Amino acid sequence: MCLTCLLIAVVLFVADADQCQWGKFGQNCERNCSCNCALVKNNTAKHCNKTSGECSEGCLPGWCGTDCKKTCSVNCLNQICNQHNGYCTLGCQENYTGPLCYIAKDFSNPDACKCDSSETYLAVALGVLALLNVIGAVVWCVRFIRRRPTYTKKPNKNPVLEALRPQPGIELEDVPTT
Template sequence: MEDERAVRLFEMLILCLLSTVLILTDGCGADCPPGTYGDECDTNCPAHCRVYVAEDVVYCDKTSGRCHEGCIPGWYDDTCNKQCSKNCMNNICNHKDGACTSGCKAGKSGTFCEETEEGHTRQATETSAGLWAAFFHITGLLVIFLPLFAIYKRQQKNDCIQKKFTTTCCDECSAVLCTNEEVPATGTALFSVPFVWYLPVMHMEPV
């Protein structure tokens, strides 16, 4: 009899301990009922959370209130408290960052559809005009200076051959300019001295 009584007392003690633990930890780590969150599960989930279709209820994180199923159309962010741009097509945007995922309404452009297409067109036109102006400017300079440079090089060659020609070759001229044929005199080099000084980028020495 005493042994049975001791066993029963021991079982009652275990049950009391288990009951105490359950009371102290009641609800810890458990999810809140659908549509609520918070330590006491007494706060409603954000109004713009998307409904979990399979159960027709709203679920959100117990601690932060983050919508588990994302947001309804027109809203974004973790708690769906930010509104999509009014210029998003069909009022649809990414529920994370608000980017317009279905395009923009007429006359708008950009990731968030906040830029006007007219502004983009004007900027593109101005950029294109600037590039064409630079192209024509450079082309004009080449058209002017390349023929003059060609004339200068030819005159320089003629002058060198006339002044330095010998029976063997041009002893003091560059091998590129040397020939074994004497060129008739054409007069004083028109561009020999002054033109060289106006072409410093060519790194030529004055004749």
């Protein structure tokens, strides 16, 4: 019986040595988990890795980093970001962009930001019509050139002129005169 009690005491001591109390970490469990660690579900305590202090349940909104000691960008929507890389999870405030929402949008030229969709559609339609006109003109020119009759110079077949033209092998003296 005493052996059983001793065995149970050793098991409890070894099991307890691998864990710290909730909210503590370190080799001897002397350090406190970050105040910014999220609470364990259905509990009022925080938990972190015994060795590294990394928050087991993630960070409270507005905090990031393995130990939740870095703040999310103030430009993140609802100041919520990814615990590991700090990227804004829900996107950026209205005037900011980028994964960390630190890049301010350029509003130095307010007209450049305005875009009327009807103007865009009109420009595209006019561009398409111009392109179709050019294609149509090229097709018409090609067809016109191919259908154009080719002219060859035909000899003059006027009988009067033919009679006056000297014939090969006949001399002028041989022609009868009336």
